[in-house]
Amino acid sequence: MALDKVKFGTNWLAEAEHGGYYQAVADGTYEKYGLDVEIVQGGPQAANSALLIAGKIDFYMGSPQGSINAIIQQIPIMDVAAIFQKDPQILMAHPDQGIETFADLAKLPTILMGKDGFLSYFEWMKANFTGFSDSQYKPYTFNPAPFIADPKSAQQGYLTSEPFAVEQQAGWTPxxxxxxxxxxxxxxxxxxxxxxxxxxxxxxxxxxxxxxxIGWYNYLYHDNSAANALIKKDNPDMTDEQLAYSIAKMKEYGLVESGDADDGGIGCMTDAHYKKFYDEMAAVGLFETGVAFDKAYTTDFVCKNVGADLKP
Known part of the structure; x- marks a missing residue:
């Protein structure tokens, strides 16, 4: 039987956060499902979201924010599964500055953030916690050195990445x-x-x-060495230590398995969860009110506990 050739575009350079896709390539799961999948790496200069819109790739690692914005712009794309139940976005602080709770971050004079974060989750922070203000914002240049050097600062990051970089470079755990x-x-x-x-x-x-x-269950709970080898082939800067750290954090914090995935399995999305995000972001002005956000996704393909028997 001829395989259906499809291209899947990631949102960054190959890493453990893409592990389930590489696993399904490496162990033949895609082939078993009649698919010949080419993973098209994202990265600083990649434009995989544009390639999806142009029809040059078939599947893309997107986000609800991206898909709702596409609906607003009348671009016909939609989410069909949510691999991460939780966004991996974090803020981190120095360990010796009395920052014990998230709200304590408001005491710091500096929060290093990218422009996207400043315009999205920081708006949510200001609306839901006391004391955060625009005066704290300083641009994050994807280099942890300014954060490491300034004990009175916080910095954005991904749970699976930036804290590890700080540990490696500074010798302390943020x-x-x-x-x-x-x-x-x-x-x-x-x-x-x-x-x-x-x-x-x-x-x-x-x-x-x-x-x-199925690739994700196997990547998280079974032999993932072949998938990790493919990740390192695509991204030679990736290390075994970083991969192990990322996988451990994905499990510890329930990025892939929590929330809706507890009942429906990996990838599950619900109308209630999607609506909650839209309503919260509309409330802080990130989206207009009255958007047909339910056109940005479909739950038809998920919440069926596919592969759940693979979890030990």
Missing amino acids: KVFLLADQGYSPYSETITVQKKLVEENPDLVQRFVDATI
């Missing part, structure tokens, strides 16, 4: 606060497709989603 555990509610690492594919070839979408979910 205080880490996962925004999702403070109430920030978006799904992350969604599987995003053109609406046309859902309408014209739902079987292909279902096979990709199912095989990916």
Whole structure:
């Protein structure tokens, strides 16, 4: 039987956060589901979201924010699965500055953030916690040195990445606060497709989603050495230590398995969760009110506990 050739674009350079996809390539799961999957790496200069819109790739590692914005701009894409139940976004602080709770971060004069974070989750922070102000914002240049040098600063990051870099470079462990555990509610690492594919070839979408979910169970709980070898082949800067750290943090904080995934399995999305995120972001002005946000996703392909028997 001929395999269906599809391209899947990630949102960054190959890393453990993409492990389930690499696992499904490495162990033949995609092939078993009739798919020949090419993973197209993201990165600083990549434009994989644009490639999805142009029809140059079939699946993309997106986000609810991206898909809702696409609806506003009348771009017909939609999320069909949510691999991360929690967004990995964190803020971190020095361990010796009396910063014990998330709210304590408001005491610091400096928070190093990217522009996207300043315009999105920082708006949510200001609306839901006392004391955060625009005067704290300083641009984050994806270099932890300014944070390490300034004990009165906090810095954005990904749970699975930046704290490890600080530990390696500074020799101490930062205080880490996962925004999702403070109430920030978006799904992350969604599987995003053109609406046309859902309408014209739902079987292909279902096979990709199912095989990916199985890939994730196997990556997290079984032999992932072949997947990690593929990750390091695509991203030669990746180390075994970073991969191990990232996998441990994904499990410890329930990035992949928590919330809706507890009942429906990896990838599960619900109307209630998606609506909660939209309502919260509309309340702080990130989205207009009255947007048909339910056109940004479909739950038809998930919450079926596919592959859940693979979890020990």
